[in-house]
Amino acid sequence: MKYTQLFFQYAAQYMKTRLTYRTDMVVEIVSDLLSQAVNFIFILLVFGHTSMISGWSREEIIFIYGFFLVPFAIFGAFFNIWDFNERYIVKGEMDRILTRPIHSLFQIVLERMELESLFGVITGIAVMFYAGSRLDLTIAWYDPFVFVLLVLGGTLVYASIFILIASISFWSDSPTSIMPMMYNIGNYGRYPVNIYNSIIRFLLTWILPFAFVGVYPAAYFLGRENWYLYAFLTPVIGLVFFLFSIFMWNAGVTKYRGAGN
Amino acid sequence: MEKIIEVKELRKEFKSHSSRSGLKGAFRDLLTRNYKVIPAVNDISFSVKRGEMVGYIGENGAGKSTSIKMLTGILTPTSGAVRVNGMDPHKEREQFVRSIGVVFGQRSQLWWDIAVQESFRLLKKVYNVPDEVYHDHMSHVIDSLDIGPLLDKPVRKLSLGQRMRCELAAALLHNPPLLFLDEPTIGLDVLVKLKIREFLKEMNARYNTTILLTTHDLSDIEALCERVVMLDEGKIIYDGGLSSLRSNWGEGKQIEFQFADTAVTKETLQPLLAEMEAAWTPGGRPNVWIANVLNEEQVISEVIGRVVAAHKITDLKVHEISIEDIIRNIYEEGVKNG
Numbered sequence: 001m002k003y004t005q006l007f008f009q010y011a012a013q014y015m016k017t018r019l020t021y022r023t024d025m026v027v028e029i030v031s032d033l034l035s036q037a038v039n040f041i042f043i044l045l046v047f048g049h050t051s052m053i054s055g056w057s058r059e060e061i062i063f064i065y066g067f068f069l070v071p072f073a074i075f076g077a078f079f080n081i082w083d084f085n086e087r088y089i090v091k092g093e094m095d096r097i098l099t100r101p102i103h104s105l106f107q108i109v110l111e112r113m114e115l116e117s118l119f120g121v122i123t124g125i126a127v128m129f130y131a132g133s134r135l136d137l138t139i140a141w142y143d144p145f146v147f148v149l150l151v152l153g154g155t156l157v158y159a160s161i162f163i164l165i166a167s168i169s170f171w172s173d174s175p176t177s178i179m180p181m182m183y184n185i186g187n188y189g190r191y192p193v194n195i196y197n198s199i200i201r202f203l204l205t206w207i208l209p210f211a212f213v214g215v216y217p218a219a220y221f222l223g224r225e226n227w228y229l230y231a232f233l234t235p236v237i238g239l240v241f242f243l244f245s246i247f248m249w250n251a252g253v254t255k256y257r258g259a260g261n
Numbered sequence: 262m263e264k265i266i267e268v269k270e271l272r273k274e275f276k277s278h279s280s281r282s283g284l285k286g287a288f289r290d291l292l293t294r295n296y297k298v299i300p301a302v303n304d305i306s307f308s309v310k311r312g313e314m315v316g317y318i319g320e321n322g323a324g325k326s327t328s329i330k331m332l333t334g335i336l337t338p339t340s341g342a343v344r345v346n347g348m349d350p351h352k353e354r355e356q357f358v359r360s361i362g363v364v365f366g367q368r369s370q371l372w373w374d375i376a377v378q379e380s381f382r383l384l385k386k387v388y389n390v391p392d393e394v395y396h397d398h399m400s401h402v403i404d405s406l407d408i409g410p411l412l413d414k415p416v417r418k419l420s421l422g423q424r425m426r427c428e429l430a431a432a433l434l435h436n437p438p439l440l441f442l443d444e445p446t447i448g449l450d451v452l453v454k455l456k457i458r459e460f461l462k463e464m465n466a467r468y469n470t471t472i473l474l475t476t477h478d479l480s481d482i483e484a485l486c487e488r489v490v491m492l493d494e495g496k497i498i499y500d501g502g503l504s505s506l507r508s509n510w511g512e513g514k515q516i517e518f519q520f521a522d523t524a525v526t527k528e529t530l531q532p533l534l535a536e537m538e539a540a541w542t543p544g545g546r547p548n549v550w551i552a553n554v555l556n557e558e559q560v561i562s563e564v565i566g567r568v569v570a571a572h573k574i575t576d577l578k579v580h581e582i583s584i585e586d587i588i589r590n591i592y593e594e595g596v597k598n599g
Contacts, residue, residue: 002389009386017374096370098335099363100387101355254337254351257275258330 003106010110032116036123039069043127054195059131060222061191066127067221068190068214071154073120079159080112082179084166094256105163105249128221137221149235150217156238157212158186160245167245170252182208189214205230212237264344265439265471266309266332271341273302273327301327303495304341311438312469314461316482316503319492320592325475326443328492332473333363333441346439359388362432366444369424370431371416377427378412381434388435395434402430405460422453429457433464440464442474446481458484479584493592506587514561516552517544518568519576525550533567 018025047062056064088094088108097104165178189210193201204211217234219227278294280286302324309315319325330336331343334350334357343350346360364370371380385395403409406426411419419427425445432440442461446454458481464470476482482489482503489506491499499506530541530550539554552568554560565577 006386009383013372013375013379013383016379092368095330095335095365096368098354099333099358099361101359102387103355256336258327258336 003102006102007110010113011115014113014115028116032119036119040123040127044130054192056192056195057135059134063128063131063135063137063222064192064215064218065190066124066131067218068154069124069127070121070151071158071213072186073117073124074151074155075158075162076117076120077115078109078113079162080114081108081162081166082183084108085169089169089256092258095258098253098256104253105246132221135222137223143221146220150220150231153235153238154213154217156242157209157234160238160241161186161208161210163242163245163249167248167252170255186210186213191215209237209241263311264308265311265313265346266307266473267342267344268308268328268332269306269342270304271302271306271328271331271343272300272304272339273324273331273336274298274300274339300339300495302331302338305492305495305497307490307497307500309471309473311471312465313488314465314472314474314486316486316489317473317475317492318479318482318489318588319475323492324495325492329441329443329473329475333361334358359435360437360439362435362437362440364428364432364440364442364445366425366442366447369416370428371424373417374415376413376415377408377419380416380427381412381431384431384434390435394436398436399430399434402433405463406430407456422449425449425453426457429460436468437470438468439471440473442472442476444476445474446476446478454478454481461485479588483584491588491591499591503584507582507584513553513582514556515580515582516554516561516564517576517578517580518550518552518572518574519544519546520548520550521573521575523548525572530568533571534564537564539564 018028043062043065047058047065050058050061052058053061088097094104097107100107161182162179165182168178185204185208188196188200188204189212192215193204193211196204201211212230212234216227216230220231276296276298278290278296280290281295305324305328317325317329327336331338332345332350334354337351346357348357348360350357370384371377372383381399403412406429408423408426408430411423411427416424416427429445440461446457449457461472462485465472472485474481474485487503488501489499489503490497525548527541527543527550534541534552537554537560539552539560542551542553543549544551552564554564561579568574
């Protein structure tokens with residue numbers, strides 16, 4: 001309850017800061033929307049040259065990509081922890097975080113939020129509607145709720161993997177180089193996993209479960225019944241990985257060495 | 262009186278690897294690393310009572326910051342027991358930090374881009390301070406620190422002195438019974454320093470706030486603290502009153518002579534102080550010599566009389582030995598005469 005209130009306080013403050021620089025704000029929104037539009041066209045162009053891969057049609061692949069963009073955008077808006085090591089450990093900002101009566105990770109989420117990323121949700125949904133209409137998909141009354149649940153699951157998967165990597169910073173000095181690599185691996189979740197060999201598929205399902213951000217949940221909306229089990233595992237995997245990552249984070253905080261001044 | 266801080270055998274070790282020399286050494290480092298365990302804080306024990314203002318001093322690397330960070334719940338101790346405000350700072354961190362205020366002089370608590378009052382508003386939410394309590398307490402704090410006109414300015418536009426006063430107000434927003442100040446006056450001008458000292462005294466008198474202060478500026482300690490805890494290489498080397506520090510080590514006086522005649526040397530002055538417990542040291546400027554003597558009327562007048570009779574002087578000053586000198590002496594000689 002208190003955390004929800006705090007969240008809105010911070011979000012309001014964030015908007016206010018943005019609004020004080022009015023021209024910046026307008027330019028930023030326009031450029032964000034433009035870049036999302038470019039993204040959209042780019043996706044159509046890239047996939048325009050493919051037809052069928054491992055039993056997936058072009059529109060289906062576009063649909064999966066569109067779904068992927070939604071949890072990815074939410075992740076981008078709230079989990080900007082890719083520079084956690086430099087910003088909080090090396091510069092010692094973690095000291096300040098730890099002197100406040102709120103969970104340390106939640107404070108970092110609040111401090112680092114970037115709400116503009118949420119525009120990606122619009123693009124994602126637009127892509128899904130575009131692909132969906134070409135596939136003649138129908139929407140049942142409960143589909144929006146399932147959508148929210150699966151998106152949340154996917155977001156948690158993404159978040160937990162990055163929280164886990166950030167937690168390494170508490171023990172070791174140099175996990176930064178892993179971060180960009182993770183962003184790359186994350187992109188594999190956008191494509192149907194059965195196009196990869198079984199080792200990579202296993203990796204993307206159980207070790208770095210990026211497949212739960214894109215292809216598995218999207219399969220539900222595409223009516224691929226043989227994938228339903230995986231689709232509905234999405235929130236479970238999300239929750240399990242998230243709890244595990246929080247556990248590791250909390251363990252890491254006790255190992256925090258502080259920055260020497 | 263109840264104890265606010267209780268520390269027993271507190272220890273914090275850091276592991277650091279020492280690299281071997283040369284390229285061959287670097288390859289060997291890849292395989293097996295040499296770790297050295299360095300105790301930054303080495304089994305210290307002390308306690309602080311409610312309402313005390315304690316100066317926590319030591320050279321860089323003496324273990325001040327590390328021990329303060331353990332007291333504030335930022336670092337986990339390697340061994341030993343800490344109870345602060347009746348809680349274990351690290352284990353009950355979120356509950357515990359509500360009962361303390363922290364100011365790190367080199368690090369800002371405030372949000373860089375937003376107005377000071379917005380920062381206060383967010384912190385008020387973070388600490389869950391009720392409206393009435395907030396207005397009551399903060400209007401007083403804002404008045405005494407004289408930061409009213411700064412409230413609608415973003416932090417990045419404030420000068421260091423202005424920012425520091427706002428930091429202090431932010432740390433006291435939830436009116437904590439215990440305040441940790443790490444170098445609160447670093448880089449500040451004299452007027453701001455005085456204002457901050459006045460304010461801290463007032464908080465201590467009004468709310469009986471306990472204050473633990475680390476600083477390199479010993480005049481802060483002299484102005485505020487009755488007690489000092491001195492650290493060296495992770496150990497406490499002195500814990501006691503500031504006044505007894507002066508009476509134990511600062512017994513003497515220094516008489517500074519500026520001579521008119523340029524040919525004065527230690528050799529010509531030495532015979533003047535024969536059979537007295539006194540010594541000459543150079544005064545740092547040409548023709549200035551300092552006689553270090555016992556703090557007794559007879560001795561002082563005798564020394565001045567003899568010197569003035571033998572040489573022409575242009576200036577004369579009598580100093581009490583400063584706390585800074587005393588502390589330097591302690592670090593150089595250890596605590597053997599304590």
